[in-house]
Amino acid sequence: MSEQLSGVAEQLEPLVVRVLAPNPSPFTNTGTQTHLVGTTDLAVIDPGPDDPGHVAALVRAIAGRPVAAIVITHTHRDHSPASRALKAATGAPIIGCAALALEDLGPRADASFDADYLPDRVLADGESISGQGWTLTAVATPGHTSNHLAFALPEANALFTGDHVMGWSTTIVSPPDGDMAAYMASLDKLMQREDRIYYPAHGNPIEHPRRLVRGMMGHRRQREGQILRLLRERSRPVPAMVELMYVGIDPRLFPAAERSVLAHLIDLRDRGAVVLNGDDWEMAA
Numbered sequence: 187m188s189e190q191l192s193g194v195a196e197q198l199e200p201l202v203v204r205v206l207a208p209n210p211s212p213f214t215n216t217g218t219q220t221h222l223v224g225t226t227d228l229a230v231i232d233p234g235p236d237d238p239g240h241v242a243a244l245v246r247a248i249a250g251r252p253v254a255a256i257v258i259t260h261t262h263r264d265h266s267p268a269s270r271a272l273k274a275a276t277g278a279p280i281i282g283c284a285a286l287a288l289e290d291l292g293p294r295a296d297a298s299f300d301a302d303y304l305p306d307r308v309l310a311d312g313e314s315i316s317g318q319g320w321t322l323t324a325v326a327t328p329g330h331t332s333n334h335l336a337f338a339l340p341e342a343n344a345l346f347t348g349d350h351v352m353g354w355s356t357t358i359v360s361p362p363d364g365d366m367a368a369y370m371a372s373l374d375k376l377m378q379r380e381d382r383i384y385y386p387a388h389g390n391p392i393e394h395p396r397r398l399v400r401g402m403m404g405h406r407r408q409r410e411g412q413i414l415r416l417l418r419e420r421s422r423p424v425p426a427m428v429e430l431m432y433v434g435i436d437p438r439l440f441p442a443a444e445r446s447v448l449a450h451l452i453d454l455r456d457r458g459a460v461v462l463n464g465d466d467w468e469m470a471a
Contacts, residue, residue, distance in 0.1 A: 190216050193243035201225065201320055201342050202385060205247050207234040209264055212438050215354040215388045218264045220244060221346055223339060227252045227317040230278070231337060231346050232259055232387050233268035241271045248276065254317040258282035259348030260334040261300045265387065269303070279306035281315055282324070286333040286363070299331075309335065322346075327376070329369025330357045336376075343382035345395070351376065353389020356402055360445035366406070366453040373403050410450050414469075417460060421468035424448055 190196070192208040203222040210217045220240070221231040228251055234240050253276040258266045260283050269280045285303050309315070311326035325336040327350040337346040349357050350372060359369050376399050384392035392398050412431050416422055428443045435443070451467050454460045461470050 190219075192217060193239065195222070195243070195247035198385070198391060199342060199344075201339065202344065203247060204385070205240070205243050207237060207240040207264070207268075209235050209237065212436060213358070213442065214264055215352070217388075219385075219387050220268075221385055222247055223322065223346075224251075224254070224317050224320045226319065227254050229253070229255045229257050229315065229317060229320065229322055230272060231257045231322075232265045232348065233272045235264050236267035236271070238271070241268050241275065244268070244272060245275050252276075253278035255279055255281045255315050255322075257315070257322060257337060258303070258305065259336065259346070259350075259387065260331045261286050261303045262331065262349070263298055263300050265348070266300045266303045281305060281307045282309055282337075283333040283335045284308045286331065311335075325375070325379075327372040329359060329365055329372045332363050332365065332368070334372075338379075338381065343380075345376075345379070345381040345384050347376075347384045347386045347392075349387055351384055351392065351395075351399065351402065352386045353384075353392050355389070356405060358442045358445055359449040360442075361449050361452055364445070364449055366446075366449040367456065369449075370403065370406060373399050373406075377403075406450075409446070410454065413447065413450055413454065414459070417467060417469050421463060421466040423465045424451070424467070427467075 190206045192206045195203050195205050197203050205220045207218040218234045220234050223229040256269045256272050256278050309324035314321050314323040320341055323338045325338055327334050327336045330349045334350055359366050381395050384395045416427055424444050424447050427447055428440055432443045459470055460467050
């Protein structure tokens with residue numbers, strides 16, 4: 187794919203346009219991608235952060251067409267806050283995931299929850315909205331957050347995956363809301379589907395979805411195996427495990443890695459494999 191420019195509407199296929207928000211970071215890659223679905227009337231998926239310039243770029247891309255829905259995959263602050271300004275500009279309802287606001291222990295400001303998110307309609311797994319020539323069906327994919335939804339576009343055999351599956355990196359799973367067992371179950375759920383292409387909120391479109399999901403599941407199982415091998419040697423705190431497991435990565439990503447390792451440990455604890463003793467994790471007796 188060619189290099190993306192923030193604020194520029196890119197036609198990805200007849201029913202799909204993307205507009206990149208100007209919020210690049212080590213955790214968002216080039217930034218959050220907003221997708222416009224439809225031709226005559228539109229759905230706007232993940233309008234992005236509270237950034238007037240990005241909202242203006244979306245209004246330009248909408249070009250006066252009616253907006254049937256502003257659709258939200260989850261309520262991290264790089265995804266949903268612009269919904270309010272876009273609703274004011276277009277009159278469209280905010281539809282999608284449930285509201286979720288809690289203290290997030292994660293390592294990045296844009297991963298904290300949007301406490302002001304107020305949907306006009308919450309979609310349950312399998313529920314749909316539609317416009318002229320398009321349908322979006324909610325696919326519950328908890329794990330990255332408990333309220334995360336992906337959205338299937340059957341007219342293009344495409345899936346908008348939000349942060350559950352990204353085109354540049356595996357997603358962070360950060361307790362207390364992020365849940366590794368739920369995340370793995372959601373990946374398995376996607377493996378049972380036959381989507382042609384994924385459009386993630388970060389990174390390029392994914393043209394071989396099941397191959398990528400299979401690899402992501404294998405990667406997480408490999409991480410789990412690393413944790414168990416380290417704990418069989420001796421008990422360790424999370425930061426010590428991260429230093430041994432994530433050799434060569436950008437140190438700015440260590441806090442995120444610690445959250446994902448903790449998510450694995452909580453899952454292993456719930457399965458009776460490990461226990462927490464003070465600050466150290468160790469194999470269960």
